[in-house]
Amino acid sequence: MKTHVKVLVVGGGAVGCGIALHLARAGWETLLVERDELTSGSTWHAAGLLPLFNMGYATSHIHDYSVKLYAGLEAETGLNAGFTRCGNLRMAQTQERMDEYMLYSSTAETVGIEHEFLTPAQIKERWPLVRTEDLKGAIFHPTDGYINPADVTQAMAKGARMAGCSIERKIQVNGYQWTGSEWIVTCEKMGEKGGNLVPTGELFEIRAEHVVTATGNHAQRTARLLGIKIPAIPVEHQFIVTEKDPALIKWREEGNPEHPVLRDADAKWYVREERGGWIMGPYERNAPARFLYDVPESFRADLFPLDLDRIEEEYMAMIHRIPTSEEVGLKDDFNGPICYTPDGNPLVGPAPGLRNMWLAEGFSFGITAAGGTGHYLAQMMTEGEAEIDMASLDPRRFGRWMTTEYAARKNEEAYDHVYILHHPDEERPACRPLRCSPAYDRQKARGAQFGCVNGWERPNYFGPVDAPDGFDHDARSFRRGGWWEYARAEAEAVRNAAGLIDATAFAKHVVTGPGATAFLDWLTSNKLPKVGRINLTYALTEAGTTRTEYTIVRRGENDYYLVSAGAWADYDQDNLLKSAEDFMAAGGGFVNIQDVTSQWGVFAIAGPSSRDVLAKLIRDADPETALSNKRFPWLSSKRIELGMVPVQAIRVAYTGELGWELHHPIEMQNHLFDRLMEAGESLGMKLVGTRAQNWLRQEKSYRAFGTELGRDATPLEAGLDRFVDLSKDFKGKAAMEALGIRSKCVTLLIDGPEDADPWGREALFADGEKVGRLTSGGYSVAFGKQIGMGYVRPDLAEPGTRLKVRMFRELWDAEVAEDSPHDPQNARIRVDG
Structure with missing residues (x-):
């Protein structure tokens, strides 16, 4: 047995084997160890479904790759993988569900996943055993x-x-130790006694430059061994197998094809044929999380007792949809653990705080994802980054604040939400509110409807405190929901008067020390600002794509305050700390990094009247000129006093209007909020949520991390050349230049449907050919039409280029606008006073 390898994969389920396959293909010396037998975890009792349907761009790519890989495995290996390509029919009982399928269709189109829409009559014609009179239609893969x-x-x-x-x-990992250049992994051989898997006491070590954990249900044990948090906890999943259905037997004997995998999403179940009968798997309410801290040693390829009462509603719904199944008895049942994460996406990528440690945990659809995960994770490990943006699956998207209790309750919710309508404006309620800025209650009392980012409660929009009859704040829609008019009014207030936005969730880091300036100059692409000034800049991946966007405030010669996206606080901190270690190890000066996110609250005030609002509160020897361009120019930062609150004010506005970010001691937030509300009342200032802000930033072509900015595009491809100083050396520069310009980010004004706006998932076309995709979308109050941002071929990025965007299966006119179509000269931002 090898004891010194390039990479060790821990876990021999489908995911672990998929990763080992692709790492070995890439030429890395690979060893996989499994504590029991291959497939002995969740793999053995999985139903084996391969659903291509997924609302996420990265996950859709992963599933698509897997299905294509599996189709060729027999030719490559000589082993039949048992792949039955019968198709997948996802039915809809409501028009709202059909709207979901049409939005998904745009994602599928950008990925290249084959699909078609069917009417109820077409379903009945193809598969007469399916009841269709109460269906609106279906999507078929x-x-x-x-x-x-x-x-x-x-x-x-x-x-x-x-x-x-x-x-x-039969090898169990008992410990991990990082030496600075490799991992020493303590292992123990396992044996069997009385049908149980038991340690033999025979210990040995494996040395590996890289380790990948794909430990499935044992993720909590892995987390404990590594000293990190991994919010992957299993949830019970049941499915039943029926006796043979005579009607189905007759259907097949008559020479008809196998039914596709049937999914009645509104009834929360899937069904497929199984040897003349049916397998039915529900996603019911109240399925409990299991193994919150560890998997019992006695639990091997085992199951939990079945709870048929819990799935009665879904079982009866199956009988309704397939009436011939009513007289068929049950032959077998399964209730086993399947891992989930709080948002339902797996954890794929670098482990937080650790070097050369990679996680592949939390797979609720592990069979579907195994091949694609292996492909893209191997790219990340061997090439520096995957060809698609994998940030939505990055393990560091979950912060260290997350507890076991939180993960368990959110994972149960994720299970329950598998078949809910996945609205783009979806807000899941479990474990909320938890992380709240001090002004939470004040904003809620004024009608705030909150979203959640990295656990923080953040206003999406402000609706009526006493909602009018028929208005439901919790209603979601794939079209313009009830919130839309309120968001439009907020956006108009910013353009015409002033708006106040709670941006406390921003990630905030302080970088100091004698090496701070040289470190940040190496880490980021732009020139560093002078003392008292700010710059927008980018940290790159090893592959030259965009890892993070920072607003850097230079407070002193070696004193920097970094602001980045609130959803990515731990992701950013991990990159800062690891990069600083590299810098110092290479002989750079000492760098100190502090996460101060929870110490500072942030209000963003923006709009033509924002200076007048602040002038009422500022305490200065000459208050009339304190906020003027001369004393407080655009893209500068000053310490000011607003009433009794000391504020680090930054003259910048994500909305493209005159404005400031007001960074303040979080314990003083309520006082500052009250004074700002009093000062703004007579000037038409409104409280503004993130939905209006998202529309406004698109009118200025401001890119956002996680949409336009990601690990699959460079800052140059994003059109951010002015923030890239090619005269200096910085991390990732050579790789960025080697990539060239493969696509370009553009802003589009769209003449779309009257009742809907793009969500940022839609495909773009030119002359009937798919040429790109939207990454953001919304409504423009400045132009009175839909707006979007996205990527197209470089030759189609010129302003005035006419394109089409697919929305609700129709093509709508779109035109490439000049960058920053609203106020392209930034006159409104620079206005003096």
């Missing part, structure tokens, strides 16, 4: 189907061995 989980895992394992990977069973 002809290349979808199901696979035997054990067979596909063994096929990938054989493929990995053929590529040079070694696979060892």
Whole structure:
């Protein structure tokens, strides 16, 4: 057995074997160890479905890759993976569900996933055993189907061995130690006694430059061994197998094809054929989380007791949809653990705080994701980054504040929400509110309707405190919801008067020390600002794409205050700390980094009247000129006093109007909020939420991290050349230049439907050819029409280029606008007073 390898993969389920296959293919010396037998975790009892349907861009790519990989495994390895390509029919009982499918269709189109829409009559014609009179329609994936989980895992394992990977069973990992250049992994051989898996006491070490954990249900044990948080906790999932259905047997004997995998999303179940009968799997309410801290040693390829009462509603719904199943008895049942995460997406990427440690945990659809995860994770490890933006799956998207209790309750919610309508404006209620700025109650009393980002409560919009009859703040829609008019009024207030935005959730870091200036100059792409000034800049990945956007405030010669996206606080801190370690190890001066996110509240005030609002509160020897361009120019920062509150004020506004960010001691937030509200009342100032802000920033072509800015595009491709100083050396520069310009970010004004705006997932077309996709979308109050941002081929990025955008299966006119179509000269931002 090898004891010194390039990479060790821990876990021999489908995901672990998929990763080992692709790392071995990439030429890395790979060893996989499994504590029991291959597939002995959740893999063995999985239903083997391969759903291509997914609302996420990265996950759609992963699932699509897997299905294509599995189709060719037998030819490569000689092992039949048990792939049945019968298709997948996802039915809709409501028009709202059809709207969801049409939005998903745009994502599928950008990825290249084949699909078609069917009417109820077409469904009935193809599959007469399905009841259709209460359906609105369906979406059909002809290349979808199901696979035997054990067979596909063994096929990938054989493929990995053929590529040079070694696979060892009955080996348990008991500890990890990082030496600075490699991992020493303490292992123990396992044996069997009385049907149980038991440690033998035979210990040994494996040394590996890289480690990947794919430990499934054992993720909490892995987290404890690594000293980190991994919010992957299993939830019970049941499915039943029926006896043979005579009507189904007759259907097949008459030469008809196998039914596709049937999904009645509104009834919360999937069904497929199984040897003349049916397999039905529900996603019911109240399925409990299990193994919050550890998996019992006695639990191997085991199951939980079935709870049929819990799935009665879904079972009866299956009988309604497939009436012939009513007289069919139950043959078998399964209730096993399947891992989830708080947002339902797996954790794929670098482990927070650790070097060369990679996580592949929390897979609720592990069979579907195994092949694609292996492909893209191997790219990240061997090439510096994947070809698609994997940030939505990054393990560091969850902060250290997250507890086991939080993860368990949110994972139960994620399970329950598998088949809910996945609205783009969806807000899930479990474990909320938790992280609240001090002004939370004051804003709630004024009608704030909150969203959640990284656990923080953040106003989406401000509606009526006493909602009018028929208005439901909790209503969601794929079109313009009830909130839309309130967001429009907020956006208009910023353009015409003033708006106040709670931006406390921003990530905030302080970088100091004798090496701070040289460190940040190496880490980021732009020139560093002078003392008292600010700059927008970018940190790059090893592959030259965009890792993070920072607003850097220079408070002293070696004293910097960094502001970045609130959703990515721990992600940013991890990159800062690891980069600082690299810098100092290479001989750079000492750098100190502090996360001060929770110490500072932030209000952003913007609009033509914002200076007048602040003038009422500022305490200065010459208050009339304190906020003038001469004393407080655009893109500068000053310490000011607003009433009794000391404020680090930054003259910048994400909305593209005259404005300031007011960074203040968080314990003084309520006092500052009250004074700002009093000062703004007579000047037409409104409280403003993130939805209006998102519309306004698109009118200025301001890119956002997680949409326009990501690990699949460079700052140059994003059109941010003015923030990239090519005269200096910085991390990722050479890789960025080597990539060239593969696509360009553009802003589009759209003549779309009267009742809907793009959400930022739609495909773009030119002359009937798909040429790009939107990454953001919304409504422009300045132009009175829809607006969006996205990426297209470089030759189509010129202002005036006419394109089409797909919304609700129709193509709508769109035109590439000049960058910053609203106030392109920034005159409104620079206005003096």
